[in-house]
Amino acid sequence: MHNKILFILLFISNLLLSQKKVVEILSANELKAGKTMNHQKLVGKVILKFDDTKLFCDSAEINSTTNDFVAWGKVFINKKNKVKAWGDELEYNGIKKLGKLTGSVKMKSDGSLLETDLLYFDENNALIYYLNGAETTTEDAKIYSKKGFYDSKSKYLKLKDSVRVKNPDYYIQSDTLEYSTISKTSYFLGPTLIKLEQEQIYCEDGFYNQSLDIAQFEKNAVFKNSGQILEADSIYFDKTSGIAQAYFNVCMQDTSDNIKVNGEEGYFDQKKNYSYITKKVLFIQGSGSDTLFLTSDTLVATEDTAGNKSFYAYNNVQLFQNEMQGICDSLVYNFKDSLIRLYNDPVMWNGESQITGDTIEILSYDNKLQKLFIKKNGFIVSLTDSNPKRFDQIKGRDLIGYFKNGQMDVMHVLGNGQTIYYAKEQDGRFTGVNKAICSNIKIKFNNGKVERIKFITLPEATFYPLKDFPESQAKLENFLWRSIDRPKSKKSLSGSN
DSSP states (O other): OHHHHHHHHHHHHHHHHHHHTSEEEEEOSEEEEOSSTTEEEEEEEEEEEETTEEEEEEEEEEETTTOOEEEEEEEEEEETTTEEEEEEEEEEETTTTEEEEEEEEEEEETTEEEEEEEEEEETTTTEEEESSOEEEEOSSOEEEESEEEEETTTTEEEEEEEEEEEETTEEEEEEEEEEETTTTEEEEOSSEEEEESSEEEEESEEEEETTTTEEEEEEEEEEEETTEEEEEEEEEEETTTTEEEEEEEEEEEETTTTEEEEEEEEEEETTTTEEEEEEEEEEEESOGGGOEEEEEEEEEEEEOTTOOEEEEEEEEEEEEETTEEEEEEEEEEETTTTEEEEESSOEEEETTEEEEOSEEEEEEETTEEEEEEEEEEEEEEEEEEETTEEEEEEEEEEEEEEEETTEEEEEEEEEEEEEEEEEEOTTSOEEEEEEEEEEEEEEEEETTEEEEEEESSOOEEEEEOGGGOOGGGSSOTTOOOOGGGSOOSSTTSTTOO
Protein backbone atom coordinates (compact mmCIF):
# COMPACT_ATOMS: atom_id res chain seq x y z
CA MET A 1 0.00 0.00 0.00
CA HIS A 2 2.83 2.36 0.91
CA ASN A 3 4.57 1.74 -2.46
CA LYS A 4 1.33 2.36 -4.30
CA ILE A 5 0.83 5.75 -2.60
CA LEU A 6 4.47 6.69 -3.37
CA PHE A 7 3.99 5.84 -7.04
CA ILE A 8 0.84 7.99 -7.23
CA LEU A 9 2.70 10.92 -5.62
CA LEU A 10 5.54 10.56 -8.08
CA PHE A 11 3.10 10.42 -10.99
CA ILE A 12 1.26 13.55 -9.81
CA SER A 13 4.57 15.38 -9.26
CA ASN A 14 5.79 14.50 -12.73
CA LEU A 15 2.47 15.62 -14.23
CA LEU A 16 2.72 18.99 -12.46
CA LEU A 17 6.27 19.49 -13.75
CA SER A 18 5.11 18.74 -17.26
CA GLN A 19 2.29 21.23 -16.98
CA LYS A 20 4.77 23.96 -15.91
CA LYS A 21 6.85 23.07 -18.97
CA VAL A 22 10.02 23.55 -16.95
CA VAL A 23 11.44 20.06 -16.54
CA GLU A 24 9.91 17.06 -18.23
CA ILE A 25 10.86 13.47 -17.52
CA LEU A 26 10.88 11.74 -20.88
CA SER A 27 12.41 8.45 -19.79
CA ALA A 28 13.82 6.56 -16.82
CA ASN A 29 14.12 2.87 -15.98
CA GLU A 30 13.16 3.49 -12.36
CA LEU A 31 11.62 6.24 -10.24
CA LYS A 32 12.51 6.49 -6.55
CA ALA A 33 11.80 8.78 -3.66
CA GLY A 34 14.37 11.53 -3.19
CA LYS A 35 15.89 12.97 -0.05
CA THR A 36 12.75 15.06 0.65
CA MET A 37 9.11 14.97 -0.39
CA ASN A 38 9.95 17.53 -3.09
CA HIS A 39 12.66 15.38 -4.63
CA GLN A 40 12.40 12.41 -6.93
CA LYS A 41 15.23 10.19 -8.06
CA LEU A 42 15.51 8.76 -11.56
CA VAL A 43 17.71 5.77 -12.31
CA GLY A 44 18.77 4.19 -15.61
CA LYS A 45 18.65 5.69 -19.08
CA VAL A 46 17.32 8.99 -17.84
CA ILE A 47 16.10 11.56 -20.37
CA LEU A 48 14.94 15.02 -19.23
CA LYS A 49 13.68 17.97 -21.24
CA PHE A 50 14.24 21.54 -20.13
CA ASP A 51 12.89 24.23 -22.48
CA ASP A 52 14.58 23.36 -25.83
CA THR A 53 17.27 21.26 -24.17
CA LYS A 54 17.37 17.50 -23.63
CA LEU A 55 19.48 15.89 -20.91
CA PHE A 56 20.67 12.26 -21.01
CA CYS A 57 22.34 10.60 -17.99
CA ASP A 58 22.53 7.40 -15.92
CA SER A 59 20.68 8.88 -12.92
CA ALA A 60 19.25 12.16 -11.68
CA GLU A 61 17.45 13.76 -8.76
CA ILE A 62 14.90 16.54 -9.30
CA ASN A 63 13.41 19.07 -6.88
CA SER A 64 9.82 19.57 -8.03
CA THR A 65 9.46 22.86 -6.12
CA THR A 66 12.52 24.73 -7.30
CA ASN A 67 13.16 22.71 -10.48
CA ASP A 68 16.72 22.14 -9.33
CA PHE A 69 18.27 18.87 -10.40
CA VAL A 70 21.50 16.91 -10.26
CA ALA A 71 22.48 14.44 -12.99
CA TRP A 72 25.21 11.75 -12.77
CA GLY A 73 26.99 9.38 -15.07
CA LYS A 74 27.56 9.88 -18.80
CA VAL A 75 25.79 13.20 -18.81
CA PHE A 76 24.89 14.47 -22.29
CA ILE A 77 23.23 17.82 -22.94
CA ASN A 78 21.65 18.51 -26.32
CA LYS A 79 20.41 22.04 -26.89
CA LYS A 80 18.65 21.84 -30.24
CA ASN A 81 20.73 23.26 -33.12
CA LYS A 82 22.96 25.14 -30.65
CA VAL A 83 25.08 23.30 -28.07
CA LYS A 84 25.99 19.73 -27.23
CA ALA A 85 27.88 18.94 -24.01
CA TRP A 86 29.19 15.91 -22.15
CA GLY A 87 30.37 15.47 -18.57
CA ASP A 88 30.27 13.32 -15.46
CA GLU A 89 27.91 15.39 -13.30
CA LEU A 90 25.54 18.30 -13.82
CA GLU A 91 24.06 20.54 -11.12
CA TYR A 92 21.26 22.89 -12.16
CA ASN A 93 19.54 25.70 -10.23
CA GLY A 94 16.05 26.03 -11.70
CA ILE A 95 15.27 29.40 -10.20
CA LYS A 96 18.48 31.13 -11.27
CA LYS A 97 18.76 28.94 -14.38
CA LEU A 98 22.41 28.27 -13.64
CA GLY A 99 24.15 24.97 -14.41
CA LYS A 100 27.50 23.47 -13.50
CA LEU A 101 28.95 20.57 -15.51
CA THR A 102 31.97 18.77 -14.04
CA GLY A 103 34.29 15.88 -14.82
CA SER A 104 35.67 15.17 -18.29
CA VAL A 105 33.68 17.97 -19.85
CA LYS A 106 33.30 18.45 -23.59
CA MET A 107 31.10 20.90 -25.46
CA LYS A 108 30.37 21.24 -29.16
CA SER A 109 29.06 24.46 -30.62
CA ASP A 110 29.31 26.10 -34.06
CA GLY A 111 31.94 23.67 -35.30
CA SER A 112 34.13 23.97 -32.19
CA LEU A 113 34.93 21.49 -29.42
CA LEU A 114 35.69 22.74 -25.92
CA GLU A 115 37.34 20.52 -23.28
CA THR A 116 37.65 21.33 -19.57
CA ASP A 117 36.86 19.93 -16.12
CA LEU A 118 34.28 22.50 -14.99
CA LEU A 119 31.79 24.34 -17.20
CA TYR A 120 29.06 26.80 -16.18
CA PHE A 121 25.77 27.52 -17.96
CA ASP A 122 23.80 30.73 -17.48
CA GLU A 123 20.47 30.28 -19.29
CA ASN A 124 19.19 33.79 -18.53
CA ASN A 125 22.15 35.39 -20.29
CA ALA A 126 22.71 32.63 -22.87
CA LEU A 127 26.23 32.40 -21.43
CA ILE A 128 28.58 29.44 -21.12
CA TYR A 129 31.83 29.95 -19.23
CA TYR A 130 34.75 28.28 -17.48
CA LEU A 131 37.22 29.50 -14.83
CA ASN A 132 39.68 26.61 -14.44
CA GLY A 133 41.23 26.45 -17.91
CA ALA A 134 39.95 24.94 -21.15
CA GLU A 135 41.12 24.01 -24.62
CA THR A 136 38.91 24.67 -27.65
CA THR A 137 39.43 23.10 -31.06
CA THR A 138 37.86 24.83 -34.06
CA GLU A 139 38.01 24.03 -37.76
CA ASP A 140 41.35 25.79 -38.09
CA ALA A 141 42.72 26.52 -34.62
CA LYS A 142 43.37 25.30 -31.11
CA ILE A 143 42.60 27.77 -28.32
CA TYR A 144 43.57 27.67 -24.65
CA SER A 145 42.82 30.06 -21.79
CA LYS A 146 42.32 29.85 -18.04
CA LYS A 147 39.01 31.72 -18.23
CA GLY A 148 36.49 31.84 -21.05
CA PHE A 149 33.00 33.21 -21.63
CA TYR A 150 30.87 32.27 -24.64
CA ASP A 151 27.67 34.08 -25.60
CA SER A 152 25.63 31.50 -27.53
CA LYS A 153 23.31 34.16 -28.97
CA SER A 154 25.92 36.52 -30.40
CA LYS A 155 28.46 33.72 -31.02
CA TYR A 156 31.00 35.84 -29.15
CA LEU A 157 33.88 34.38 -27.14
CA LYS A 158 35.86 36.19 -24.42
CA LEU A 159 39.11 34.63 -23.26
CA LYS A 160 41.21 35.79 -20.32
CA ASP A 161 44.52 34.84 -18.69
CA SER A 162 47.25 32.87 -20.51
CA VAL A 163 45.41 32.84 -23.84
CA ARG A 164 47.02 30.84 -26.65
CA VAL A 165 45.69 30.36 -30.19
CA LYS A 166 47.42 27.95 -32.58
CA ASN A 167 46.66 27.91 -36.30
CA PRO A 168 48.72 26.57 -39.24
CA ASP A 169 49.14 30.18 -40.41
CA TYR A 170 49.51 32.02 -37.10
CA TYR A 171 50.05 31.77 -33.35
CA ILE A 172 48.58 34.18 -30.77
CA GLN A 173 49.59 34.58 -27.15
CA SER A 174 47.55 37.11 -25.21
CA ASP A 175 46.41 38.31 -21.81
CA THR A 176 42.84 38.95 -22.98
CA LEU A 177 41.31 38.04 -26.32
CA GLU A 178 37.77 38.27 -27.66
CA TYR A 179 36.61 36.40 -30.73
CA SER A 180 33.55 36.60 -32.97
CA THR A 181 32.86 33.23 -34.60
CA ILE A 182 30.57 34.98 -37.10
CA SER A 183 33.07 37.52 -38.45
CA LYS A 184 36.12 35.43 -37.49
CA THR A 185 37.63 38.50 -35.86
CA SER A 186 39.95 38.44 -32.85
CA TYR A 187 40.10 41.46 -30.52
CA PHE A 188 43.20 41.97 -28.36
CA LEU A 189 42.62 43.68 -25.00
CA GLY A 190 45.96 43.20 -23.26
CA PRO A 191 49.61 42.34 -23.97
CA THR A 192 49.48 40.19 -27.12
CA LEU A 193 52.09 38.44 -29.28
CA ILE A 194 51.13 37.29 -32.79
CA LYS A 195 53.36 35.13 -34.97
CA LEU A 196 52.55 34.77 -38.67
CA GLU A 197 54.50 32.91 -41.36
CA GLN A 198 57.03 35.72 -41.83
CA GLU A 199 55.83 38.42 -39.45
CA GLN A 200 55.73 38.84 -35.69
CA ILE A 201 53.53 41.43 -33.98
CA TYR A 202 53.17 42.72 -30.44
CA CYS A 203 50.40 45.02 -29.24
CA GLU A 204 48.23 45.74 -26.22
CA ASP A 205 45.03 46.55 -28.11
CA GLY A 206 43.67 45.89 -31.59
CA PHE A 207 42.00 43.29 -33.82
CA TYR A 208 42.71 40.71 -36.50
CA ASN A 209 40.10 39.60 -39.05
CA GLN A 210 40.97 36.14 -40.27
CA SER A 211 38.53 36.16 -43.20
CA LEU A 212 39.84 39.43 -44.67
CA ASP A 213 43.42 39.04 -43.39
CA ILE A 214 43.45 42.60 -42.05
CA ALA A 215 44.54 43.82 -38.64
CA GLN A 216 44.85 46.93 -36.51
CA PHE A 217 47.42 46.97 -33.70
CA GLU A 218 47.40 49.65 -30.99
CA LYS A 219 49.34 50.60 -27.84
CA ASN A 220 53.09 49.91 -28.03
CA ALA A 221 52.59 48.11 -31.34
CA VAL A 222 55.66 46.36 -32.79
CA PHE A 223 55.76 44.67 -36.21
CA LYS A 224 58.77 42.52 -37.19
CA ASN A 225 59.54 41.09 -40.62
CA SER A 226 62.81 39.81 -42.18
CA GLY A 227 65.25 41.95 -40.22
CA GLN A 228 62.92 44.96 -40.16
CA ILE A 229 61.15 46.27 -37.07
CA LEU A 230 58.25 48.73 -37.15
CA GLU A 231 56.98 50.40 -33.99
CA ALA A 232 54.10 52.88 -33.67
CA ASP A 233 51.12 53.91 -31.58
CA SER A 234 48.92 52.35 -34.27
CA ILE A 235 49.71 49.90 -37.09
CA TYR A 236 47.25 48.78 -39.78
CA PHE A 237 48.20 45.64 -41.75
CA ASP A 238 46.62 44.03 -44.82
CA LYS A 239 48.26 40.63 -45.19
CA THR A 240 46.83 39.97 -48.67
CA SER A 241 48.27 43.13 -50.18
CA GLY A 242 51.32 43.15 -47.91
CA ILE A 243 50.69 46.79 -47.00
CA ALA A 244 51.19 48.19 -43.51
CA GLN A 245 50.42 51.73 -42.35
CA ALA A 246 51.67 53.25 -39.11
CA TYR A 247 50.66 56.37 -37.21
CA PHE A 248 52.24 58.44 -34.43
CA ASN A 249 55.63 57.80 -32.84
CA VAL A 250 56.62 55.64 -35.80
CA CYS A 251 60.01 53.94 -35.63
CA MET A 252 61.36 51.69 -38.39
CA GLN A 253 64.58 49.71 -37.91
CA ASP A 254 66.58 47.77 -40.49
CA THR A 255 68.93 45.60 -38.44
CA SER A 256 70.92 44.39 -41.47
CA ASP A 257 72.08 47.94 -42.29
CA ASN A 258 72.00 49.31 -38.75
CA ILE A 259 69.36 51.90 -39.70
CA LYS A 260 66.63 53.50 -37.62
CA VAL A 261 64.01 55.95 -38.91
CA ASN A 262 61.54 57.89 -36.77
CA GLY A 263 58.46 59.82 -37.93
CA GLU A 264 54.76 60.34 -37.36
CA GLU A 265 53.26 58.47 -40.34
CA GLY A 266 54.53 55.49 -42.29
CA TYR A 267 53.53 53.38 -45.30
CA PHE A 268 55.12 50.01 -46.09
CA ASP A 269 54.52 47.84 -49.17
CA GLN A 270 56.20 44.47 -48.65
CA LYS A 271 55.48 43.15 -52.16
CA LYS A 272 56.93 46.18 -53.94
CA ASN A 273 59.67 46.73 -51.34
CA TYR A 274 58.61 50.34 -51.10
CA SER A 275 58.01 52.44 -47.99
CA TYR A 276 57.94 56.01 -46.76
CA ILE A 277 57.84 57.89 -43.46
CA THR A 278 56.68 61.49 -43.13
CA LYS A 279 56.45 64.27 -40.54
CA LYS A 280 59.37 64.93 -38.18
CA VAL A 281 61.53 62.34 -39.93
CA LEU A 282 64.82 61.37 -38.25
CA PHE A 283 67.10 58.88 -40.04
CA ILE A 284 69.93 57.30 -38.01
CA GLN A 285 72.63 55.00 -39.35
CA GLY A 286 75.56 53.52 -37.47
CA SER A 287 76.60 53.87 -33.86
CA GLY A 288 79.07 55.81 -31.77
CA SER A 289 80.94 58.83 -33.10
CA ASP A 290 80.43 57.81 -36.76
CA THR A 291 76.62 57.82 -36.54
CA LEU A 292 74.89 59.67 -39.37
CA PHE A 293 71.75 61.64 -38.50
CA LEU A 294 69.40 62.95 -41.20
CA THR A 295 66.11 64.82 -40.97
CA SER A 296 63.57 65.71 -43.67
CA ASP A 297 59.86 66.13 -44.24
CA THR A 298 59.58 62.76 -46.01
CA LEU A 299 61.87 59.74 -46.39
CA VAL A 300 61.24 57.08 -49.06
CA ALA A 301 62.95 53.66 -49.09
CA THR A 302 63.09 51.24 -52.04
CA GLU A 303 64.72 47.90 -52.76
CA ASP A 304 65.08 46.37 -56.22
CA THR A 305 64.84 42.69 -57.14
CA ALA A 306 68.61 42.31 -56.66
CA GLY A 307 68.35 43.55 -53.07
CA ASN A 308 69.88 46.98 -53.69
CA LYS A 309 68.48 49.55 -51.25
CA SER A 310 68.05 53.28 -51.75
CA PHE A 311 66.72 56.12 -49.59
CA TYR A 312 65.21 59.36 -50.90
CA ALA A 313 64.78 62.36 -48.60
CA TYR A 314 62.61 65.31 -49.59
CA ASN A 315 62.22 68.87 -48.35
CA ASN A 316 64.22 70.55 -45.58
CA VAL A 317 66.93 67.90 -45.53
CA GLN A 318 69.60 68.24 -42.83
CA LEU A 319 72.54 65.94 -42.09
CA PHE A 320 74.76 65.72 -39.06
CA GLN A 321 77.82 63.61 -38.45
CA ASN A 322 80.75 64.55 -36.24
CA GLU A 323 83.00 65.12 -39.26
CA MET A 324 80.38 66.31 -41.76
CA GLN A 325 77.18 68.36 -41.80
CA GLY A 326 74.93 69.30 -44.69
CA ILE A 327 71.62 70.73 -45.89
CA CYS A 328 69.69 70.49 -49.16
CA ASP A 329 66.18 70.24 -50.54
CA SER A 330 66.40 66.60 -51.62
CA LEU A 331 68.82 63.71 -51.15
CA VAL A 332 69.42 60.20 -52.52
CA TYR A 333 71.36 57.57 -50.60
CA ASN A 334 72.27 54.52 -52.69
CA PHE A 335 73.63 51.62 -50.63
CA LYS A 336 75.07 49.76 -53.60
CA ASP A 337 77.58 52.46 -54.55
CA SER A 338 77.68 54.00 -51.02
CA LEU A 339 76.90 57.42 -52.47
CA ILE A 340 74.91 60.18 -50.80
CA ARG A 341 73.72 62.72 -53.38
CA LEU A 342 72.53 66.19 -52.33
CA TYR A 343 70.35 68.16 -54.75
CA ASN A 344 68.75 71.62 -54.96
CA ASP A 345 70.89 74.25 -53.25
CA PRO A 346 73.09 71.80 -51.31
CA VAL A 347 75.61 72.90 -48.70
CA MET A 348 78.13 70.70 -46.91
CA TRP A 349 80.50 71.53 -44.07
CA ASN A 350 83.68 69.71 -43.13
CA GLY A 351 85.83 71.21 -40.40
CA GLU A 352 86.31 74.91 -41.28
CA SER A 353 85.25 74.41 -44.90
CA GLN A 354 81.88 75.19 -46.47
CA ILE A 355 81.22 73.38 -49.77
CA THR A 356 78.50 74.23 -52.31
CA GLY A 357 77.62 73.30 -55.89
CA ASP A 358 74.70 72.35 -58.11
CA THR A 359 75.04 68.75 -56.89
CA ILE A 360 77.17 67.26 -54.11
CA GLU A 361 78.00 63.56 -53.93
CA ILE A 362 79.56 62.00 -50.84
CA LEU A 363 81.20 58.59 -50.94
CA SER A 364 81.10 56.93 -47.52
CA TYR A 365 82.05 53.45 -46.30
CA ASP A 366 80.81 52.36 -42.86
CA ASN A 367 79.78 55.99 -42.25
CA LYS A 368 83.36 57.18 -42.81
CA LEU A 369 83.90 59.90 -45.43
CA GLN A 370 86.04 58.74 -48.36
CA LYS A 371 85.48 60.96 -51.36
CA LEU A 372 83.55 64.03 -52.48
CA PHE A 373 82.22 65.04 -55.92
CA ILE A 374 80.89 68.55 -56.63
CA LYS A 375 79.24 68.89 -60.02
CA LYS A 376 78.97 72.34 -61.62
CA ASN A 377 79.58 75.61 -59.84
CA GLY A 378 81.74 74.10 -57.11
CA PHE A 379 82.64 76.57 -54.39
CA ILE A 380 84.68 75.98 -51.22
CA VAL A 381 84.97 78.63 -48.53
CA SER A 382 87.17 78.30 -45.41
CA LEU A 383 87.27 80.79 -42.56
CA THR A 384 90.96 81.54 -42.12
CA ASP A 385 90.65 84.49 -39.73
CA SER A 386 87.69 85.53 -37.59
CA ASN A 387 88.74 89.09 -36.62
CA PRO A 388 88.38 90.53 -39.11
CA LYS A 389 86.72 87.74 -41.09
CA ARG A 390 88.87 86.51 -43.94
CA PHE A 391 88.01 83.60 -46.20
CA ASP A 392 90.07 81.29 -48.36
CA GLN A 393 88.00 80.57 -51.47
CA ILE A 394 88.11 78.03 -54.30
CA LYS A 395 85.80 77.93 -57.31
CA GLY A 396 85.63 75.62 -60.28
CA ARG A 397 83.36 73.81 -62.70
CA ASP A 398 83.73 70.41 -61.00
CA LEU A 399 85.56 69.45 -57.79
CA ILE A 400 86.79 66.10 -56.49
CA GLY A 401 87.87 65.82 -52.87
CA TYR A 402 89.53 63.09 -50.82
CA PHE A 403 89.20 62.61 -47.05
CA LYS A 404 91.65 61.35 -44.48
CA ASN A 405 90.43 60.43 -40.98
CA GLY A 406 87.18 62.24 -41.66
CA GLN A 407 88.83 65.53 -42.68
CA MET A 408 89.25 67.00 -46.14
CA ASP A 409 92.77 66.13 -47.28
CA VAL A 410 93.08 66.96 -50.99
CA MET A 411 90.79 68.74 -53.45
CA HIS A 412 91.08 68.80 -57.26
CA VAL A 413 89.49 71.62 -59.25
CA LEU A 414 88.61 70.56 -62.80
CA GLY A 415 87.94 73.52 -65.10
CA ASN A 416 87.46 77.26 -64.59
CA GLY A 417 89.43 77.34 -61.34
CA GLN A 418 89.60 80.51 -59.24
CA THR A 419 91.20 81.00 -55.83
CA ILE A 420 91.70 83.55 -53.10
CA TYR A 421 94.29 82.34 -50.62
CA TYR A 422 95.64 84.16 -47.55
CA ALA A 423 99.33 83.21 -47.20
CA LYS A 424 100.81 82.82 -43.71
CA GLU A 425 104.22 82.58 -42.09
CA GLN A 426 104.97 79.64 -39.87
CA ASP A 427 104.13 81.72 -36.83
CA GLY A 428 100.63 82.33 -38.21
CA ARG A 429 101.08 85.92 -39.39
CA PHE A 430 99.52 86.77 -42.73
CA THR A 431 102.01 87.80 -45.43
CA GLY A 432 99.61 88.58 -48.23
CA VAL A 433 96.82 87.38 -50.47
CA ASN A 434 97.16 85.32 -53.63
CA LYS A 435 94.34 85.68 -56.13
CA ALA A 436 94.57 83.42 -59.15
CA ILE A 437 92.73 81.97 -62.13
CA CYS A 438 93.76 78.53 -63.37
CA SER A 439 91.77 75.83 -65.17
CA ASN A 440 92.98 72.95 -62.99
CA ILE A 441 94.11 73.23 -59.39
CA LYS A 442 95.13 70.91 -56.56
CA ILE A 443 94.55 72.06 -52.97
CA LYS A 444 96.05 70.50 -49.86
CA PHE A 445 94.12 70.86 -46.60
CA ASN A 446 95.22 70.63 -42.97
CA ASN A 447 92.62 70.35 -40.18
CA GLY A 448 89.92 71.54 -42.55
CA LYS A 449 91.83 74.64 -43.71
CA VAL A 450 93.71 75.32 -46.94
CA GLU A 451 97.41 74.61 -46.40
CA ARG A 452 98.81 75.10 -49.91
CA ILE A 453 97.63 75.42 -53.50
CA LYS A 454 99.24 73.86 -56.57
CA PHE A 455 98.35 75.18 -60.01
CA ILE A 456 98.43 72.38 -62.56
CA THR A 457 98.63 74.76 -65.51
CA LEU A 458 100.12 78.25 -65.69
CA PRO A 459 97.86 80.55 -63.67
CA GLU A 460 96.91 84.16 -63.99
CA ALA A 461 97.88 85.20 -60.46
CA THR A 462 98.34 88.34 -58.47
CA PHE A 463 99.91 88.46 -55.05
CA TYR A 464 98.83 91.37 -52.82
CA PRO A 465 100.45 92.45 -49.58
CA LEU A 466 97.75 92.17 -46.98
CA LYS A 467 97.46 95.93 -46.49
CA ASP A 468 97.14 96.51 -50.23
CA PHE A 469 94.47 93.88 -50.92
CA PRO A 470 91.34 95.79 -51.99
CA GLU A 471 88.15 94.91 -50.09
CA SER A 472 86.26 94.80 -53.37
CA GLN A 473 88.42 91.84 -54.45
CA ALA A 474 88.04 89.88 -51.20
CA LYS A 475 85.15 87.72 -52.38
CA LEU A 476 84.73 85.69 -55.54
CA GLU A 477 81.50 86.02 -57.50
CA ASN A 478 78.49 84.26 -55.87
CA PHE A 479 80.27 84.13 -52.52
CA LEU A 480 77.86 83.34 -49.65
CA TRP A 481 78.89 82.38 -46.12
CA ARG A 482 76.09 80.25 -44.60
CA SER A 483 77.42 79.27 -41.20
CA ILE A 484 74.06 80.19 -39.62
CA ASP A 485 72.47 77.29 -41.57
CA ARG A 486 75.03 74.73 -40.37
CA PRO A 487 73.58 72.01 -38.09
CA LYS A 488 75.53 72.33 -34.84
CA SER A 489 74.55 69.01 -33.24
CA LYS A 490 72.18 66.08 -33.51
CA LYS A 491 69.75 67.88 -31.21
CA SER A 492 69.73 70.96 -33.45
CA LEU A 493 68.25 69.00 -36.38
CA SER A 494 64.69 70.08 -37.14
CA GLY A 495 63.22 66.57 -36.89
CA SER A 496 65.25 65.43 -33.87
CA ASN A 497 63.68 64.93 -30.47
